[in-house]
Amino acid sequence: MILKADFQSLTEKLNDWFNESSRDAIADWTGKDYYDVGETDWEVFNTLNLYGLGRPSRVAEGAQFPAINSEEGDSMSLTQIQYADRIGITKRLRKFDRYDQISTMTKSLSEGFFDSIDQTHADLLTNGFTGASYTDVFGGTQSNLASDGVVLFSASHTNNLNGSTFSNLITNAAGTANAGIDRDPIVNTVSAGRKYRDPNGLNRPIKLDRLLVSATNHDLAQRIVYSQGVQGTPNVDSNPLRSDVNSLVLWSRLDEDASGADKSDYWFMADSRNVKSTLRSPFAQRPMMFPPEEVNDSKTWEWTADMFYAMGADHPKNIFGSTGAA
Amino acid sequence: MAQQNLVKLASQGRAYSPGRGWTAEELDSLIALEKDCNLARDIAADYIRNGIFTKEEYEAAQEAKFAPKPLDVMQAEAVVAHAESVRKALKLDAKKEAEAKAEAEKEAAEAKAKAEADAKAAKEAAKK
Numbered sequence: 001m002i003l004k005a006d007f008q009s010l011t012e013k014l015n016d017w018f019n020e021s022s023r024d025a026i027a028d029w030t031g032k033d034y035y036d037v038g039e040t041d042w043e044v045f046n047t048l049n050l051y052g053l054g055r056p057s058r059v060a061e062g063a064q065f066p067a068i069n070s071e072e073g074d075s076m077s078l079t080q081i082q083y084a085d086r087i088g089i090t091k092r093l094r095k096f097d098r099y100d101q102i103s104t105m106t107k108s109l110s111e112g113f114f115d116s117i118d119q120t121h122a123d124l125l126t127n128g129f130t131g132a133s134y135t136d137v138f139g140g141t142q143s144n145l146a147s148d149g150v151v152l153f154s155a156s157h158t159n160n161l162n163g164s165t166f167s168n169l170i171t172n173a174a175g176t177a178n179a180g181i182d183r184d185p186i187v188n189t190v191s192a193g194r195k196y197r198d199p200n201g202l203n204r205p206i207k208l209d210r211l212l213v214s215a216t217n218h219d220l221a222q223r224i225v226y227s228q229g230v231q232g233t234p235n236v237d238s239n240p241l242r243s244d245v246n247s248l249v250l251w252s253r254l255d256e257d258a259s260g261a262d263k264s265d266y267w268f269m270a271d272s273r274n275v276k277s278t279l280r281s282p283f284a285q286r287p288m289m290f291p292p293e294e295v296n297d298s299k300t301w302e303w304t305a306d307m308f309y310a311m312g313a314d315h316p317k318n319i320f321g322s323t324g325a326a
Numbered sequence: 327m328a329q330q331n332l333v334k335l336a337s338q339g340r341a342y343s344p345g346r347g348w349t350a351e352e353l354d355s356l357i358a359l360e361k362d363c364n365l366a367r368d369i370a371a372d373y374i375r376n377g378i379f380t381k382e383e384y385e386a387a388q389e390a391k392f393a394p395k396p397l398d399v400m401q402a403e404a405v406v407a408h409a410e411s412v413r414k415a416l417k418l419d420a421k422k423e424a425e426a427k428a429e430a431e432k433e434a435a436e437a438k439a440k441a442e443a444d445a446k447a448a449k450e451a452a453k454k
Contacts (some may be wrong), residue, residue, distance in 0.1 A: 046398070062380050074330075074331065074335075075331050076327075076328060076329060076330045076331060077329045077331075078327070079327045081327060130350065132346065132347060140327075141327075142327075142328070143327070143328040143329070143330070143346050145328075145330050146330075147330055147331070147339050148330075148335070148340060148349035149332060149335040149348070150340075150343040150353060151347075152345060152347070154350070154353070156353050156354065156357050158340045158367075159370075160338065163357075163360055163361075163366075163367050167359060197406050223356065269411065310327065310328065311328065312328025313328070
């Protein structure tokens with residue numbers, strides 16, 4: 001029987017299970033590689049993205065230097081939201097030493113947090129093509145607009161300097177947006193990224209080296225990217241995509257969003273060096289478990305866990321997407 | 327929760343209003359109008375907000391010497407319209423409340439009179 005005197009050792013065991021399970025869940029958390037999941041002390045996290053507006057100019061002797069100022073770019077606010085869960089170690093579980101059930105509940109608690117976070121990260125991408133918001137995995141309303149006020153994946157992203165626009169929709173060589181996954185739109189999008197010009201007209205290459213696909217499309221994507229020759233053709237031409245796309249990522253949470261809608265045809269290309277300046281998800285507190293401060297009147301010892309984080313899309317140039325519908 | 331700086335974006339013609347961004351259709355029309363009619367974005371945005379979406383509609387508006395209402399004027403009008411609707415609703419509520427109160431008072435008086443009559447009748451019956 002687990003007695004009150006065993007409380008400390010039980011707490012240590014629960015912490016071990018929670019941390020062990022968290023470690024495994026974090027390893028499978030694909031979103032952390034594409035979202036900025038750094039820690040913050042700010043309740044409202046303000047971003048600023050100048051997307052290349054500042055650059056030096058030629059100056060005459062003694063003339064005033066040009067200045068970059070924070071008014072040039074776009075900004076947004078991410079307000080921390082708390083998410084919580086708890087497990088109850090009942091008198092029955094303690095009386096009969098049900099460590100087996102206690103450990104399962106603890107692991108489930110931790111996995112629930114990380115699986116949910118990863119789904120919210122995938123859902124912002126798969127719900128980023130129409131409308132202005134969607135319902136996330138927690139049942140809350142999540143904005144899918146980028147900091148320019150336009151839906152995350154759009155052919156008409158605006159800037160704070162002039163009337164020029166840019167598209168982060170994956171497009172094939174014929175100019176059709178939202179192309180299905182194939183070699184042609186990958187090649188075309190890699191090229192479009194490299195040719196990207198900032199609002200001042202200066203080339204600021206976006207190196208789209210990551211390909212994110214659903215489990216459904218993973219095999220096809222592997223053959224397109226990793227075939228020695230051009231996939232699906234009998235010729236012996238080499239397949240340079242193997243060097244352009246240095247990582248092909250299977251993200252099974254892209255297959256279906258939290259509402260159960262089929263998104264398996266959706267696919268994305270990201271600039272691995274800069275995508276975290278587009279996809280923002282600051283944590284004020286990572287998932288953490290806390291022991292009960294006192295035993296309540298049901299004799300159940302309740303361990304609580306909670307986290308604080310927010311999520312949103314800043315200036316969207318570092319990730320391109322396609323619904324695969326065209 | 328992510329919140330874009332819609333106040334700033336709306337003032338630049340990059341959002342419909344401080345409350346919402348452009349819909350995809352509105353944004354497409356805005357960019358087309360801006361290019362086709364050689365307008366600054368904030369001016370083109372005023373036309374879109376006033377329901378003028380195409381080059382043809384813009385030209386017709388020019389001929390008719392139609393001046394689109396700027397965002398701040400539209401917002402001020404919306405505030406006044408909202409205040410008016412609230413005032414009307416409150417007035418209607420007050421009227422309904424007064425009627426309901428009068429009805430309740432009438433019912434209470436009738437019930438009191440009936441109770442007094444019943445008591446009187448019972449008293450007289452007991453005397454007999």
